[in-house]
Amino acid sequence: MSAHHDHEHGHGGHDHGSLRSYAIGFILSVILTAIPFWLVMGNAFRNSSTTAFVILGFAAVQIVVHMIYFLHMNTRAEGGWSLLALIFTIVLVAIVLVGSIWVMYHLNHNMMPGMTHAPGAAAQPAHHMP
């Protein structure tokens, strides 16, 4: 049993990567970096929010590529604990990021009338009343 464990921990479930995996990762990242730069510098889309969504999509794909080919993330590393920690972090970041943007957007939205109509604010006090 001890031999079996030593064998397992010798590799530690870690995929150290090969020349092939580094090369694939590098080529994919170059492509995934070049396209967003080209989209923005060449004004490929007329609509900026379309461009924003597309380049965010490319960034997300590139992050996954880096995780797999450079950081050698897989379901077996450290018995799955690395992946679990990663998922936990992604969930936390998503909650905090989306939550903050949502709250701050609404905060700005609710502050705007009072701030933009500052001179006339006193004249329209009933504006905020339900």
Added chain:
Amino acid sequence: MPDLVLDPAIAGAVPAARAPQDDMVFHVRDHHPENGTLLGFWIYLMSDCLLFAVLFIAYAVLGRNFAGGPSGAELFDLPLVAVNTAFLLLSSITYGFAMLSSQRARLGSTLLWLGVTGLFGLAFLGLELYEFAHLIHQGAGPQRSAFLTSFFALVGTHGLHVTVGIVWLVTLLFQLNRHGLTEANQRRLMCLSMFWHFLDVIWIGVFTFVYLMGVLP
């Protein structure tokens, strides 16, 4: 043997039957793998990820508050950012080559590729400092607007991480030179590898969210 030392403690704490006791000894041995360092370091990186998430959020919230000052579209020089991104990407692949050399126990080429990685890292830092100096010279320093404060905080923290990575890399060059590719040095190489590639992942977020989206009208 750690389980022999732990045996009485477990027996004292849990006066249970023999079977669960054996089970616990098994777990104690099972959950202390030789490379627990790597999992620990990974968890540090995840906490670092949260730190960057907070800075990204600050930028997301404040990034359009120009206070009458210059906007990203007026300040950012995309070709410069593209070159910087290329430096960081190249440093990632050269670090990969260093790892491959170290697995084949080739000390010379490990040192060489690590050195090349360090040079790319320095080139990245140099360009970033040039950009910062240029911005501050133009009067677009961190005090100018909330947008610039959050920009300098986010990009500066990333740059600080790269600086620490380079210091670590140089330290590792000396350690490798003196002790060779020992098990401890292999572990250090692996940790720095995770740190270095992690910084590249963060940079993907920075160039997309800050620079590319910053110049969109």
